[in-house]
Amino acid sequence: MKPCGASLAAAAAAARSLGAVGDEEKKMATREASAAQEDFPELTAPERDRLAGVDSSLFGSPRLHEDGARTKALLLKAIRCYDAYILKAEGKVEPEVFCQLGHFNLLLEDYPKALSAYQRYYSLQSDYWKNAAFLYGLGLVYFHYNAFQWPVQPTSSEAHSGQRRAIKAFQEVLYIEPSFSRAKEIHLRLGLMFKVNTDFESSLKVGQLNIVSL
Structure with a gap:
């Protein structure tokens, strides 16, 4: 029979050995969790709070560029998530996930991905027309493609169709939410598109509305 002290020593050694194995497993799990977090980064509570107020209405605003690098990093992280x-x-x-994804890509000026996300939202949300921020973002995407041409050179009918879509989206924003925060911006863009279309009467009306709202 082994002395009691020897048995305790053996038990202690075994416990240390098991503890070492357990610690190694924990370290491995931690490394795996860290790797997973790199691939699928989680948004922190403060980051979620910042993103809660982010939508297409921030496009081109000084607020978006106050901390450009930090904002861009947050948007990229959000898109990955x-x-x-x-x-x-x-x-x-x-x-709504696709709508937000459209906003994030729009603010980073990734227009193809913004359009793709907005189109997914459009196809899934039956009352999309009630969402002013969505309509404004979609209008900005169509306006961009109309102004700077599509990735593939469009035919005249395609270009005209893109412009009609931009005009329609902007007009719907003003219809459902006349006090939309970027209403003046919408008036300016509408006026420009009407002028390009040689619809000078509509361009003048929009310009007068913009002057009245100043």
Whole structure:
């Protein structure tokens, strides 16, 4: 029979050995969690709070550029998180996720991805027309493609169709929310598009409305 002291020593050694194995497993789990977080970074509570007030109405505003590098990093991180979530959800995604993704890409001036996300929201959300920020963002995307041409040189009918879509989106914003925060910006863009279309009467009316609102 082994002395009691020897048994305790053996037990202690075994416990240390098990503890070492447990610590190693914890370290491995931590490393794996860190790697997963790099691939699918989680948004912190402060970051979610900042993103809660982010939508298309910030496009071109001084507020967006006050801390440009930090804002860009946050938007890129948010896009990675949203893309990862959409991939994992396997089609079971709330429409608002695509709308927000459209806003984030728009603010980074990634127009193809913004358009793709907005179109997904449009196809899933039956009352999309009630969302002024969505309509404004969609209008900005169409306005960009009309002003700077599509990735592939469009035909005249395609260009005209893009312009009609931009005009319609902007007009719908003003219809459902006349006091929209970027209403003056919308009037300016509408006036420009009407002028390009040689619709000088409509361009003048929009210009007069913009002057009255100053």
